[in-house]
Amino acid sequence: MIDPFGRHITYLRVSVTDRCDFRCVYCMAEDMTFLPKAEVLSLEELERLCSAFVRRGVRKLRMTGGEPLVRKNVMSLFRGLGRHLQSGALDELTLTTNGSQLAKYARELADIGVQRVNVSIDTLDRDKFRTITRWGDLDQVMRGLDAAQQVGLHIKINAVALRGVNDDEFEDLIRFSHGRGMDLTLIEVMPMGEIGGENRLEQYLPLSLARTEIARHFTLTETDYRTGGPARYFTVGETGGRLGFITPLTHNFCESCNRVRLTCTGTLYMCLGQEDAADLRAPLRASEKDDLLDRAIDEAIARKPKGHDFVIDRRHTAPAVRRHMSVTGG
Ligand code: SAM
Numbered sequence: 001m002i003d004p005f006g007r008h009i010t011y012l013r014v015s016v017t018d019r020c021d022f023r024c025v026y027c028m029a030e031d032m033t034f035l036p037k038a039e040v041l042s043l044e045e046l047e048r049l050c051s052a053f054v055r056r057g058v059r060k061l062r063m064t065g066g067e068p069l070v071r072k073n074v075m076s077l078f079r080g081l082g083r084h085l086q087s088g089a090l091d092e093l094t095l096t097t098n099g100s101q102l103a104k105y106a107r108e109l110a111d112i113g114v115q116r117v118n119v120s121i122d123t124l125d126r127d128k129f130r131t132i133t134r135w136g137d138l139d140q141v142m143r144g145l146d147a148a149q150q151v152g153l154h155i156k157i158n159a160v161a162l163r164g165v166n167d168d169e170f171e172d173l174i175r176f177s178h179g180r181g182m183d184l185t186l187i188e189v190m191p192m193g194e195i196g197g198e199n200r201l202e203q204y205l206p207l208s209l210a211r212t213e214i215a216r217h218f219t220l221t222e223t224d225y226r227t228g229g230p231a232r233y234f235t236v237g238e239t240g241g242r243l244g245f246i247t248p249l250t251h252n253f254c255e256s257c258n259r260v261r262l263t264c265t266g267t268l269y270m271c272l273g274q275e276d277a278a279d280l281r282a283p284l285r286a287s288e289k290d291d292l293l294d295r296a297i298d299e300a301i302a303r304k305p306k307g308h309d310f311v312i313d314r315r316h317t318a319p320a321v322r323r324h325m326s327v328t329g330g
């Protein structure tokens, strides 16, 4: 699949549920309203959709959410998609998780062929963790990390940089992650979805500032390591580990975008920062054969926009896109 700007679309991210067992302050309102279950695709339908993308050239699948591991019986989806790894049609099957259920599923994920997992941890302080996630338990997440490393999964830690909340912890997060052989990526807050009383302008910390601060303690050397995504990677001289910065607001990364995003209702978003979307549920359900679905996918890719237009400033405190990150899955 090649879009109008010559970009090869080889990466599909799938939000397998919009539900979550946490309520992170930058992601959801505490009294978040979730999709009615009837609108959500079955796991069999999600597998069929993902397989259509694999057939059309997707080489990497990432399951996300919401929290992918809280969806009932989600391992059946992983197992179904794992067969594309065995056939060689897929290079990578992976997930982004808050880690709360990792202790339970790490072994099975590894057996299926998952090799790398992104785990979101914004702070190493138990109380702060509870404040940021509202409902999360850091110890449980740490047990998940242990279990995942024991079965040989490679872990990347994702931390959203929050002004006045975890901006005094970057050094600790670097030492912790790199000390355990895990990459660390810092993420800028993106203006997605209403989040109740929280104010994005207050949360927003430009990572250019974070990097300057980090560079006072560590030697950062830019690398050409790329994942086709929005992260820029540096190696940290003192730890030997890798540090990424995802800066959608201060650095434009759209030229190399290789991905599209699917929601759990079968809506395909061609860009994280745009409202345009394609409904794939109707063609999926209209026929047991895949020709309608394949055509709908091709038409959607032909509309992939050139880039996003996120802005957070005093004039733009409303979300740039109405849907939450948990709908399209980060
Ligand atoms: N529940 C899983 C987790 O937390 O890793 C997967 C879904 S979560 C939406 C994916 C990533 O998006 C997480 O690393 C989370 O911190 C990040 N995220 C959520 N809302 C965000 C926002 N408004 N701006 C930037 N990152 C956000």
Ligand code: SF4
Binding pocket: 020, 021, 022, 023, 024, 027, 028, 065, 066, 067, 098, 120, 133, 326
């Ligand atoms: Fe849940 Fe992940 Fe959103 Fe936190 S960031 S509320 S863990 S979906």
